[in-house]
Amino acid sequence: xxxxxxxxxxxxxxxxxxxxxxxxxxxxxxxxxxxxxxxxxxxxxxxxxxxxxxxxxxxxxxxxxxxxxxxxxxxxxxxxxxxxxxxxxxxxxxxxxxxxxxxxxxxxxxxxxxxxxxxxxxxxxxxxxxxxxxxxxxxxxxxxxxxxxxxxxxxxxxxxxxxxxxxxxxxxxxxxxxxxxxxxxxxxxxxxxxxxxxxxxxxxxxxxxxxxxx
Amino acid sequence: xxxxxxxxxxxxxxxxxxxxxxxxxxxxxxxxxxxxxxxxxxxxxxxxxxxxxxxxxxxxxxxxxxxxxxxxxxxxxxxx
Numbered sequence: 572x573x574x575x576x577x578x579x580x581x582x583x584x585x586x587x588x589x590x591x592x593x594x595x596x597x598x599x600x601x602x603x604x605x606x607x608x609x610x611x612x613x614x615x616x617x618x619x620x621x622x623x624x625x626x627x628x629x630x631x632x633x634x635x636x637x638x639x640x641x642x643x644x645x646x647x648x649x650x651x652x653x654x655x656x657x658x659x660x661x662x663x664x665x666x667x668x669x670x671x672x673x674x675x676x677x678x679x680x681x682x683x684x685x686x687x688x689x690x691x692x693x694x695x696x697x698x699x700x701x702x703x704x705x706x707x708x709x710x711x712x713x714x715x716x717x718x719x720x721x722x723x724x725x726x727x728x729x730x731x732x733x734x735x736x737x738x739x740x741x742x743x744x745x746x747x748x749x750x751x752x753x754x755x756x757x758x759x760x761x762x763x764x765x766x767x768x769x770x771x772x773x774x775x776x777x778x779x780x781x782x783x784x785x
Numbered sequence: 786x787x788x789x790x791x792x793x794x795x796x797x798x799x800x801x802x803x804x805x806x807x808x809x810x811x812x813x814x815x816x817x818x819x820x821x822x823x824x825x826x827x828x829x830x831x832x833x834x835x836x837x838x839x840x841x842x843x844x845x846x847x848x849x850x851x852x853x854x855x856x857x858x859x860x861x862x863x864x865x
Contacts, residue, residue: 628853635850664853671855674801720797720855736799 572782574599575612577642577658579622579633584655584759588618591759595772597779604636613782614651614695615642617658619711619757629657629672629714630664639665651695651781652751656712659744659753663717668744668753670719676736680713684767685756686731687742694727694749696758699777705731706770708761715755717741727752750781786836787864788843790827792857827851836863 576588578601585601592599599616602609609615622633633639639661646652646667654662662668675681684707689700700706717724717737728743735755743754758771794800800822807821829846831839840861847859 627850628856631850631853663855669855671853673798673856676799676801678801678805716799716801718798718855720795736801 572598572613572779573611574779574782575602575609575615576600577602577604577615577617577638579604579617579620579636579661581622581624582618582620582657584619584757587757587759588616588655591762591771591775592616592779594762595776595779602638604633604638607637607641609638609641609645612645614653614778615645616778617642617652617654617661618759619656619658622657622661625657625714628664630660630662633657633661634665643667646746646751649748649750651778653696653778654753655757655759656715656755659755660714662751662753667751668746669721669724670717670738670744672714672755673716673718674714675712675716675734681715681734682711683709684761685710685734685742687728687756688731689727690729691725691727691745694725694743694745694752695778695781696743696745696752696754696774697727697777698781700773704773706758706761706773707768708756708758708770708774709767710734710756711760712755717744717755719744723747725749728754786831786833786839788829788831788839789862789864790829790843790847790851791860791862792825792827792852793860794822794824794857798856825857839863
């Protein structure tokens with residue numbers, strides 16, 4: 572079982588994601604965004620950062636990176652696809668998740684630990700958690716305010732205090748099948764109590780347990 | 786040809802920036818401002834001299850990249 576961690580120009584959380592996966596006994600390789608073949612991987616993570624400098628809109632240019640066709644193909648095959656922070660924004664721009672992310676309600680960059688509650692356990696992110704379970708993980712974003720005029724997004728985790736004004740207090744959203752998930756706060760930065768919280772392990776552990784054999 | 790593209794945020798999508806500017810205007814004493822919306826304008830210079838063809842091309846550009854249909858409507862004006 573191996574996870575691809577995509578590196579766009581401007582990504583900055585890719586090494587944290589790889590370290591978090593390896594810490595849980597998984598395997599992960601970095602893949603440059605110009606790669607077009609992900610056939611050796613069982614799942615893919617789009618990490619946080621500022622892909623293509625967030626030019627135009629967050630994720631707007633990244634969705635046309637050559638690797639995204641392979642990411643969409645994996646999503647269609649039912650493989651695990653996770654976008655974290657900027658990765659969530661890219662999945663929305665690519666149409667792999669409903670809705671879009673706009674500036675935080677109070678126009679402040681939010682950088683602090685937040686409490687996030689599991690609302691739906693049938694997704695690749697939440698399948699190892701209990702409904703109502705609260706995890707503490709860091710939020711680190713300006714455009715973290717998820718809007719979904721279509722009303723079709725499935726909120727699998729919600730903020731306890733909704734700091735950015737997201738629709739339905741959504742912190743993590745899944746597609747209908749539950750194999751594509753975007754999460755705004757960073758589970759990979761909360762993998763050890765020395766870092767302030769190890770709440771991210773339950774989520775990334777869920778991701779690892781949902782990898783399908785090739 | 787010069788082309789102007791106006792992106793307008795859909796009315797149902799919140800505009801935190803516009804809301805904040807509106808509040809600042811009120812603080813400055815401009816009490817009559819009912820609302821503020823902040824939008825985007827693109828100025829393109831596109832090779833060619835067939836306005837209809839250029840309009841079709843720019844429409845495709847808007848649909849693929851310039852606009853996010855969840856958030857924004859677009860309007861194209863061929864300037865000359």
